[in-house]
Amino acid sequence: xxxxxxxxxxxxxxxxxxxxxxxxxxxxxxxxxxxxxxxxxxxxxxxxxxxxxxxxxxxxxxxxxxxxxxxxxxxxxxxxxxxxxxxxxxxxxxxxxxxxxxxxxxxxxxxxxxxxxxxxxxxxxxxxxxxxxxxxxxxxxxxxxxxxxxxxxxxxxxxxxxxxxxxxxxxxxxxxxxx
Amino acid sequence: xxxxxxxxxxxxxxxxxxxxxxxxxxxxxxxxxxxxxxxxxxxxxxxxxxxxxxxxxxxxxxxxxxxxxxxxxxxxxxxxxxxxxxxxxxxxxxxxxxxxxxxxxxxxxxxxxxxxxxxxxxxxxxxxxxxxxxxxxxxxxxxxxxxxxxxxxxxxxxxxxxxxxxxxxxxxxxxxxxxxxxxxxxxxxxxxxxxxxxxxxxxxxxxxxxxxxxxxxxxxxxxxxxxxxxxxxxxxxxxxxxxxxxxxxxxxxxxxxxxxxxxxxxxxxxxxxxxxxxxxxxxxxxxxx
Numbered sequence: 001x002x003x004x005x006x007x008x009x010x011x012x013x014x015x016x017x018x019x020x021x022x023x024x025x026x027x028x029x030x031x032x033x034x035x036x037x038x039x040x041x042x043x044x045x046x047x048x049x050x051x052x053x054x055x056x057x058x059x060x061x062x063x064x065x066x067x068x069x070x071x072x073x074x075x076x077x078x079x080x081x082x083x084x085x086x087x088x089x090x091x092x093x094x095x096x097x098x099x100x101x102x103x104x105x106x107x108x109x110x111x112x113x114x115x116x117x118x119x120x121x122x123x124x125x126x127x128x129x130x131x132x133x134x135x136x137x138x139x140x141x142x143x144x145x146x147x148x149x150x151x152x153x154x155x156x157x158x159x160x161x162x163x164x165x166x167x168x169x170x171x172x173x174x175x176x177x178x179x
Numbered sequence: 180x181x182x183x184x185x186x187x188x189x190x191x192x193x194x195x196x197x198x199x200x201x202x203x204x205x206x207x208x209x210x211x212x213x214x215x216x217x218x219x220x221x222x223x224x225x226x227x228x229x230x231x232x233x234x235x236x237x238x239x240x241x242x243x244x245x246x247x248x249x250x251x252x253x254x255x256x257x258x259x260x261x262x263x264x265x266x267x268x269x270x271x272x273x274x275x276x277x278x279x280x281x282x283x284x285x286x287x288x289x290x291x292x293x294x295x296x297x298x299x300x301x302x303x304x305x306x307x308x309x310x311x312x313x314x315x316x317x318x319x320x321x322x323x324x325x326x327x328x329x330x331x332x333x334x335x336x337x338x339x340x341x342x343x344x345x346x347x348x349x350x351x352x353x354x355x356x357x358x359x360x361x362x363x364x365x366x367x368x369x370x371x372x373x374x375x376x377x378x379x380x381x382x383x384x385x386x387x388x389x390x391x392x393x394x395x396x397x398x399x400x401x402x403x404x405x406x407x408x409x410x411x412x413x414x415x416x417x418x419x420x421x422x423x424x425x426x427x428x429x430x431x432x433x434x435x436x437x438x439x440x441x442x443x444x445x446x447x448x449x450x451x452x453x454x455x456x457x458x459x460x461x462x463x464x465x466x467x468x
Contacts, residue, residue: 047212049205049208049209049212051201051204053201060201060202060205061205062202062205062206062209064212064214066214066215066303067212067214071465071468072465073235073236073238074235074238074423074465076217077217077218078422080218081389082389082390085352086214087216087218087303087351087352088352090214090303091209093205157390
């Protein structure tokens with residue numbers, strides 16, 4: 001009995017390692033959008049890295065904060081230095097599960113990502129809606145959601161004149177290929 | 180039954196670890212991403228001298244600088260506030276790396292122009308540049324006394340040149356240090372001053388809050404140290420940033436706001452209270468997006 005279970009465990013353990021089908025991000029576009037009375041601010045980041053395990057639907061994404069590109073150099077500077085404090089907290093990360101992914105379904109389907117998001121050193125549980133599409137060997141994930149700056153303890157300096165919205169819209173587009 | 184529990188426990192453990200593994204798998208990759216260090220210095224000037232920082236493409240930086248009289252001039256002059264010399268200047272970013280600038284100082288009515296090129300930017304991440312490096316080349320024209328009153332002090336006589344190689348590094352997220360060998364040439368000088376002056380600038384910046392920094396700057400002269408009444412320029416100040424503006428408030432023993440003057444014509448002695456209170460206000464306009 002004892003040995004049998006051990007063997008089952010061993011096989012299961014090995015099986016997980018061998019068969020884990022992992023996808024990694026090959027192309028990404030993460031857009032930050034702030035709508036404020038004085039000016040709208042948009043920033044784009046193409047440098048996200050991430051892995052998706054299609055066996056257990058687990059996903060992990062890291063976005064380097066300093067790689068957000070703005071129209072104006074000064075905005076980028078303020079974003080990094082004053083809001084995100086990207087030297088202390090260089091990365092935004094998400095780790096969790098994607099619900100609604102089915103290997104056999106090739107159509108665009110609605111999906112839900114659920115997990116922990118870490119921004120500005122603060123980790124929060126989040127649930128966001130999005131879509132998944134399988135295109136030949138590729139997987140395409142999209143999602144749009146809003147985050148409140150206050151939730152992540154991102155303070156708006158009182159002296160700042162160009163106001164930034166208290167709620168930011170994030171649009172995520174990820175293209176993944178088998179690793 | 181006991182084994183089933185153990186199995187279940189292991190399974191849960193396995194799932195819990197898998198998630199962390201996925202993220203930690205990424206962590207090592209993430210540290211290979213090089214990103215430019217931000218906020219090494221707030222402004223393109225530390226106090227009197229330049230920093231390695233260049234304005235971004237299409238940014239026009241208007242800098243208005245004031246130096247009041249010396250604090251040692253006493254209460255009658257309200258400790259220097261009755262007098263002021265100023266420089267108004269514009270820096271422009273042709274690219275993120277290449278800047279040009281012009282300016283005019285009321286002190287000796289000097290016009291100045293320069294080209295500044297950011298050769299290297301310090302990066303975080305494994306294998307990134309360990310420091311920033313910027314080259315600076317300038318030209319100046321002193322227009323006092325008037326050319327028509329003193330034609331023998333010709334246009335060419337009044338020209339000066341300068342060059343500097345600035346190297347800076349940000350240590351952690353609070354402290355930045357810059358060192359820059361500097362050279363100033365004046366076409367005509369009065370003995371014992373020589374045409375070429377060499378020096379080394381050392382500057383630092385400590386971030387106090389998100390919008391406030393403490394800055395210091397010391398320009399040591401390497402030659403011409405025998406000149407009576409000329410001192411090394413030493414300055415201390417604060418930067419306050421409010422959106423598109425940077426306010427720099429400082430105390431310095433130099434009345435000059437350009438290298439030609441602060442390297443070779445700093446007449447103030449800190450020990451005697453020949454300290455000028457001054458400020459720079461810099462306002463950035465985005466001309467091209």
